[in-house]
Amino acid sequence: MNRTIVWFRRDLRIADHAPLYRAALRGEVIPVFVFDRALLHHPETGSARVAFMLECLRSLDQDLRDRGGRLILRSGDPVNVLPQLIRETQADGIYAHIDFERIYGRVRDARLNHALAQENLKIRWFEPLATTPDLIPYPDYRDLWFDDMNADMVPIPAHVHVPTDVTSEPLPTLADVGHLPDSKPLPPAGTQAARTLLQNFLDEKTDRYYWQLSYPSAEATTGLSPHIKFGAISIRECYKAAQQIKSSPDARVQRSRKQLIARLRWGSGFAQRFRYLPQLELRSLYSIFDDDSWSFDEDLYQAWQQGETGFPIVDAAARCLQATGGWKELNFRVRALYSSFLSNLLGMDWRYGALHFMRHLIDGDCPIDHYQWAMQSGVTHCVDKTWTRIYNPEQVAVDRCDPDGIFIKRWLPELKHLPPAALGAPLPMKGYPARILDYKQARKQRVKQLEQQRQRFLGLENVVPHLSRLPESFLPFGAERFDTEVSWATDARDLFPPPLDLNAIDAEQAKALRTWFVAHVDIKPRKARRKPEPEPDTIQLSLL
Ligand SMILES: Cc1cc2nc3c(=O)[nH]c(=O)nc-3n(C[C@H](O)[C@H](O)[C@H](O)COP(=O)(O)OP(=O)(O)OC[C@H]3O[C@@H](n4cnc5c(N)ncnc54)[C@H](O)[C@@H]3O)c2cc1C
Numbered sequence: 001m002n003r004t005i006v007w008f009r010r011d012l013r014i015a016d017h018a019p020l021y022r023a024a025l026r027g028e029v030i031p032v033f034v035f036d037r038a039l040l041h042h043p044e045t046g047s048a049r050v051a052f053m054l055e056c057l058r059s060l061d062q063d064l065r066d067r068g069g070r071l072i073l074r075s076g077d078p079v080n081v082l083p084q085l086i087r088e089t090q091a092d093g094i095y096a097h098i099d100f101e102r103i104y105g106r107v108r109d110a111r112l113n114h115a116l117a118q119e120n121l122k123i124r125w126f127e128p129l130a131t132t133p134d135l136i137p138y139p140d141y142r143d144l145w146f147d148d149m150n151a152d153m154v155p156i157p158a159h160v161h162v163p164t165d166v167t168s169e170p171l172p173t174l175a176d177v178g179h180l181p182d183s184k185p186l187p188p189a190g191t192q193a194a195r196t197l198l199q200n201f202l203d204e205k206t207d208r209y210y211w212q213l214s215y216p217s218a219e220a221t222t223g224l225s226p227h228i229k230f231g232a233i234s235i236r237e238c239y240k241a242a243q244q245i246k247s248s249p250d251a252r253v254q255r256s257r258k259q260l261i262a263r264l265r266w267g268s269g270f271a272q273r274f275r276y277l278p279q280l281e282l283r284s285l286y287s288i289f290d291d292d293s294w295s296f297d298e299d300l301y302q303a304w305q306q307g308e309t310g311f312p313i314v315d316a317a318a319r320c321l322q323a324t325g326g327w328k329e330l331n332f333r334v335r336a337l338y339s340s341f342l343s344n345l346l347g348m349d350w351r352y353g354a355l356h357f358m359r360h361l362i363d364g365d366c367p368i369d370h371y372q373w374a375m376q377s378g379v380t381h382c383v384d385k386t387w388t389r390i391y392n393p394e395q396v397a398v399d400r401c402d403p404d405g406i407f408i409k410r411w412l413p414e415l416k417h418l419p420p421a422a423l424g425a426p427l428p429m430k431g432y433p434a435r436i437l438d439y440k441q442a443r444k445q446r447v448k449q450l451e452q453q454r455q456r457f458l459g460l461e462n463v464v465p466h467l468s469r470l471p472e473s474f475l476p477f478g479a480e481r482f483d484t485e486v487s488w489a490t491d492a493r494d495l496f497p498p499p500l501d502l503n504a505i506d507a508e509q510a511k512a513l514r515t516w517f518v519a520h521v522d523i524k525p526r527k528a529r530r531k532p533e534p535e536p537d538t539i540q541l542s543l544l
Contacts, residue, residue, distance in 0.1 A: 002027030003163065005085060007034070007078075007096040008071075009105075011128070011231035012056040013191045014063045014160075016153040018126050019095035024157030030089055030166055031064055033057055034082070035075035038104055040177050041485035043476045044358035044366065048184040048325045049226075051174050052362050056230045058171055059190025069160030072168040079111045086121050089166055093122030098131070098497055100275045102366045103282070103474050106495035107488055113496055129236055130268040131275060133497060135505070138515040141272060145265050149239040184325040184362065187226055194227035198241045201260075206245055209256035214333035216320075217406035222260070225363030226327050228267065235264050263332075267368055273516055274367040276500040281370055282477055283468035284350070285517060288453050289379035290468070294349035303436055304342050305356055307411070310435035311393040312423050313402060314341045316411035323411075325362035333401055336376050337391045343377035344390045345442040347449075350377040351477040378450050380517060382457040382466070388450055390443050395424025464510045467502055 004023035008031060014020055023029045040050065061071035074081050082094060094116075099105050116123050127133075130145045174181050187193070201209070201222045212220035227233050242257050242264075274280055284290045303309055307318030317338035320329050330338075339357070343350040354373040358364040374380045378388045391397060398420060402408055405420040414431045415423060428434050457463060474489040505513065 003030065003089060003091040004028070005030045005032055005082070005089070005091045005094045007032055007082065007094050008060065009033075009097065009099050010101065010229065011097050012053075012060045013232050013234065014060070014067070015156050015191060016129075016234035016236055018154045019097060019124075020160070021154045021157055022126075023095050024160055026092075028161045028163050029069065029157075030072055030085065030091055030162060031060075031069060031160065032072045032074060032082075032085060033060075034078045035073070035172065035177055036078055036108070037075075037178075038077070038108070038485050038488050040179070041483070042102075042104060043479045043482050043484045043486070044102075044355060044364070046325070046359045046361065046364055047174065047179040047182040048186065048360070048362050049229075049364055050177060050179050051182060051184075052186050052189055052226050053230055054171065054174065054177075055186060055189030056227075056232050059192070059232070061171070063191060064160050064162070067157060067160045069162040070168065072162070072166055073171060074169060075172075078108060079115050082112060083115055083119055083121055086116075089163065093124065095124050095126065097128045098125045099128070100131075100271065100278065100497055102274075103278050103495065104476075104488060106278060106497065107474065107492040110494035110496035111492075114494075129234060130265075131272055133275075135276065135500060135509050135512050137512040138269075141269065141516075142265070145268055149236050151236075153234070153236055153240070182325075184323065184360075187223065187327055187362065189227070189232065191227075191232050194224060194233035195237075197223050197227070198233070198238060202241060202245060206248075206253045206256045207250060208252070210252070210259045213259070213331055214401055215403075215407075216329040216331055216334050217402060217404070217410075219328060221331055223328055225365075229363045229365045235268060238264055267365075269516075270367040270371045273371060275497060276513065276516070277467070277502075278495060278499050279468050279470045280374070281366055282351075282471055282474070284374055284377075284379040285468060286379065286382050286457075286463070286466050287468045288382075288456065288466065289377075290349075292453055293449070295347045296349065296352070297346075300346050300436060301342075301348060301352060303433070304346060304348075304353075308433045309341065309437075310426075310433045311341070312408045312412055312415055312426060313397045314338055314393050316402075316408045319411040320407075321357070321360050325360055327362045329407065330361075334407075335372070336389065337393060337397055337401070339373050339376045340389060340391045341393055343373070344446045345393070345437055345439065347442070347446065350374055350379065355478040355481075378446075382454055382463060383518075388447065390446055392439065392443075394439060395421070398424045462507075462510060463514065464502055464505065469502060470499060 004026050006020050006023045006029055011017060020031065039045065057071065064070050074085065086093065113123065130148045132144060205220050209220050212218035224238060228235065239261060242260050245253050245257050248254065305318060307315035309315055317330060317334045320326060339353050342348050342353040350373045354370050357369050361369065376389055398405065403420060405423045408423050409416050415426060418426060426432060474492050475486055479486045
């Protein structure tokens with residue numbers, strides 16, 4: 001009988017999973033997950049996220065058991081473990097989704113391809129949903145995304161026949177994989193838990209999502225991000241669930257439905273940007289923003305991390321992130337505010353912030369996290385001033401995100417006695433730190449700096465020479481700050497899937513690439529152009 005190994009990575013589900021379905025159609029299946037030290041001890045790995053992943057694996061194992069199968073667990077370097085598993089089980093080869101979340105995975109998969117080819121062993125890579133190897137303009141990608149979402153879901157195999165003689169390691173504890181237990185409470189994990197969240201959203205939140213998604217205390221969002229990160233549910237399943245309410249006559253519901261779909265699409269788009277340019281994990285889009293004057297101050301960095309800046313909304317976000325991993329309350333707007341404070345107002349390299357987020361977020365996803373950090377720091381746009389998002393962290397932010405002060409007081413009980421109108425800029429008091437900066441002055445300085453940096457781009461037709469290249473070393477940013485396993489980074493050169501070669505693209509391709517990073521490909525100086533329409537969610541809640 002045919003035998004196929006299905007290598008699960010961050011697609012921890014049995015529904016809408018093409019490699020599993022195809023393998024089950026062929027015959028026996030060996031569904032495997034490999035605990036890889038390099039990923040478990042990557043500087044950006046957070047213990048709470050690993051704990052959540054372990055629970056997703058437990059749930060995946062149960063789903064496979066319900067169909068007569070089970071999950072096989074192994075540990076080690078996949079480049080050794082997988083060829084060994086093929087030899088041991090006499091499998092015909094491996095099926096797996098392509099993954100391009102981060103550079104390490106692409107280095108590992110290039111090495112695996114090489115190792116398998118040397119022994120004449122086979123692997124078949126499946127394109128994940130809503131991605132493409134081709135360089136296409138962003139409007140075409142939008143069509144591709146909707147085509148994928150509107151296509152049928154891949155069926156769940158009725159039976160998964162796993163050969164009885166293949167052994168598995170037991171599901172490890174967090175301590176077994178070298179992490180200290182984290183006190184963050186975990187959301188329920190796995191596909192069924194994700195479906196419950198989705199249903200809860202459809203039943204209870206669609207009349208208010210669009211309007212309340214910036215209010216942390218409203219908990220108006222789906223809460224699906226940790227599940228989406230690990231692929232416990234496919235984006236297509238989320239999209240199709242949202243489309244169930246398409247016939248609702250309620251305009252509020254329609255607005256929320258469209259907003260959720262747009263956000264799901266943004267998430268996929270960030271992944272596609274990383275597929276083209278993996279350097280975005282380590283660099284700003286334009287090299288000038290990294291080369292030119294970030295500052296760093298360990299004490300201020302600590303104050304920002306610990307929630308001791310003297311700005312209550314920033315401090316509440318800081319403490320919420322550390323205590324919960326952010327998945328429930330730390331919505332987009334609060335994350336944006338919190339991140340903008342570090343990079344724009346304290347003038348620190350956004351990569352320090354992205355690193356801290358990744359170590360704590362339960363939904364930490366490298367392309368979304370890093371690209372959002374870069375965007376909020378103003379370094380993804382070289383001309384367009386509308387992308388300078390320096391949020392006012394004072395009363396404006398409280399009024400627009402937490403008008404009753406519920407979120408702030410939950411995380412800063414020392415401010416419980418203050419009325420909401422005093423939470424933007426509390427007077428110096430015992431038990432709460434004084435402000436570490438002057439907002440207006442810090443903002444002015446940052447605007448000036450960004451304008452100077454952007455000067456160089458005015459009138460430039462071709463920005464490709466200014467885009468950051470893949471660095472010589474793949475060493476993750478901040479690796480020296482933690483106990484990590486990064487030996488893979490030193491000699492690695494090949495990536496799978498391969499990145500875009502910026503030195504080889506022609507003018508037409510350069511134009512297509514540009515559509516991913518600007519609202520308008522025409523990059524003439526601003527005064528020559530019509531003022532662009534602000535994004536819908538900027539209209540809703542501008543904090544500038
Ligand atoms: C600095 C910063 C860092 C961030 N880091 C992450 C991260 O590591 N992982 C992560 O999943 N999201 C991240 N986000 C985006 C956003 O804050 C979260 O996706 C959202 O808060 C997750 O909650 P939810 O699933 O309840 O959101 P919902 O509003 O219910 O959205 C559903 C899904 O859509 C996607 N999505 C929603 N908003 C965005 C967005 N603005 N950009 C891209 N995708 C979006 C996510 O997959 C999300 O799970 C970040 C935002 C900022 C400003």
